Amino acid sequence: MKDNQKKAWLFLAPAIVCVTVFSIWPILRAFTMSFEGGPLIDLHFNGFSNYQYIFSDPEFWRAIMNTAIYSFLAVPIALVISVALAWFIFSKIKHTAFFETMFFMPYVTSTIAIGIVFRYIFNGEYGLLNFLLKLVHLPQPDWLDNPSLSLVSLIIFGVWSSLAFNIVILMGALRNIEPNYYVLADMYGATSKEKFWRITVPQLVPTLAFLLTVNLIGAFKIYTQVYALFNGQAGVGNSAMTAVYYIYNKFQIVGTPGVAMAATVVLFLFILFVTFLQRKLMKKVNS
Structure with missing residues (x-):
């Protein structure tokens, strides 16, 4: 028994x-x-100064607020759209492999490359989105250069970016639902709406809990989407500043690594707290 334990530790060591x-x-x-304070090559202890x-920096609180708004809007919206699309593909379309591949392609594509495409889509002068809005006689706002719309543009980009992973995971979960449930429901004359809410959704709860946790953590750590969408900036007047972008700015641009690490610790504790609350909530839902 001890020899097996030694071998197990040996294999686990790497x-x-x-x-x-x-x-x-x-x-x-x-x-x-x-x-610690000072530059990276000459750090020294400075207590709780960072x-x-x-905590007294308005830009930090703006970053936290933007991150929270983005997370609590983009994640639920993306999950609802993902469930609707996955259920539509699963129940209405026969050859699902092609559509799964098409939906998964954005997940393996560089976020920077997608961000460049979205910059053209959101362009206020010649963007595709404003072109479509013009066709239906709706206002064509300046999505990227209007500070009040920076976060809206980021949420739209974030929702679209998260659909790929969500749909593929949900398609796998839908395939694992016992088909006999639907057969019995048809025997008793259940409608499509009743089958969806009484069979499909309860069976998807564990998968939805997993996706909610993963997406929330990813949303709180959003950085690449901001960098890509606003061309290396955090929007006009830092209107799309997020927590991780704040950390990057303080560490790499301003050159205050101690401040950046203090913000990192606060963000880590915040994510830990939100994840704990979300897991407790999902346990109650499951029970």
């Missing part, structure tokens, strides 16, 4: 080393750096 070096150590180092700075 994975443990990688997790420690690339996951645990950076978290611990970020925590210690949050109490935390006092970010």
Whole structure:
């Protein structure tokens, strides 16, 4: 038995080393750096000064607010659209493999490349979106250069970007639902609406809980979409500033790594708290 344990630890050693070096150590180092000031090559202990700075910085609170608004709007909207599209493909279309491949392509495409395409779509002068709005005689706003619309544009981009992963996962979950449930429902004369709400949705709850957790964590860490959509900026007047972009700006542009790491710790605790609440809520829903 002891020999087996030694062999097990031996096989686990490479994975443990990688997790420690690339996951645990950076978290611990970020925590210690949050109490240090000065440039990266000459850090020194300065107590809680970095935390006092970010908590009194209006830009930090704007970043947190934008991140929260984006997360709590983009994630539910994307999940609802994903469930509707996945159910439509699963129930109405015979050859689903082609559509699954088409929906999954954006997931394996560079976010920067997609962001460039969306910059043309959202362009106020010659963008495709405003062209379509003009055809139906609706106002054509300046999506990227209007500070009040920066977050709206980011949410639209984020919803579209998350559909690919969600739909593929939901299609797999739909295939795992026992077909006899639908056969029995047809025998008793259940409508399509009743089958969807009484059979499909309850069976999808574990998958939806997984997607909600993954998407929320990803939404709180949004950075690449901002960088790609606004061409390396955080919108006009930092109107689309998010928490991770704030961290990047303080670390890479301003050159205050201690402040950036303090914001990182706060964001980590915030994500941990929201994930804990979400898991508790989903447990109640499952029960």
